[in-house]
Amino acid sequence: MSIALIRGWSTPLTAKSASGTVAQIYAEVRKTRFPHRDLHTVLNSQVLVLNRLWQAVNICTARRAFALVYAGHAQIVSSDAANNFMTHDFQSWRDLSANAPDHEVVTTISFKIRVPRVIVLLVFDRLPKKEVKFTRHNVFERDKNTCQYCGDIFDRSELNLDHVVPRDRGGTTTWENVVCSCIACNTRKGNRLPRETHMSLIRKPKRPKWRPFVQITFSAPQHDLWKHFVDLAYWNVELSD
Secondary structure, three states: OEOOOOOOOOOOOEHHHOOHHHHHHHHHHHHOOOOHHHHHHHHOOEEEEEOOOOOEEEEEEHHHHHHHHHOOOEEEEEEOOOOOEEEEOHHHHHHHHHHOOHHHEEEOOOOEEEOOOEEEEOOOOOOOOOOOOOOHHHHHHHHOOEOOOOOOEOOHHHEEEEEOOOHHHOOOOOOOOEEEEEHHHHHHHOOOOHHHHOOOOOOOOOOOOOOOOOOOOOOOOOOHHHHHOOOHHHOOOOOOO
16 A cells, blocks of 8 residues: 655655654654654653544554554544544644644654644454453452452452462462462461362452453553543553562
């Protein structure tokens, strides 16, 4: 798929070489004495990615967003004061950027272009499949900080992870065989099966069914345009240690 020649570029690019677009922007910006550290920050700012059904599915850098839009795989989303949404290809977005505030644009010797906040993919209409990581933190989340033998809730510092079937008896380290256990129950059970100590689980351990389709750094500033597509407080974010 060929891409039309963009005003200001000396040679046309194709979809295969579209990733070079940002490199060219980067090169031109360097000529303008734009601080290197500030440019790095701008091109690595967060952009919300929507699938073709306008569902939030990911977050990428502005650098990646520029490449996707220039290659024709995505369009940039903007809104007006009445919350009417519009989409833009690279050319129309560049034209629209002419009057944008300086702190929101990357300025080159040939033109300036506004950093996008939201892009919508033109070909992707699914939610990506991604399993929840098997971590100590996530086991505590699944079991809600509750001992799976006595049913009491504890601070995490007072909980251990227990192999229901001990490892030296063939037990595996999986979602289906690892549970939260308080220190007292863990000591009582020891290296035995629950039935051998007249103990039982309050529920059968299973792999969580969360949808961790995106990971966000909540401490980072979010953009007003995002709130139209996702409520960050309700996202099921993938956890990590």
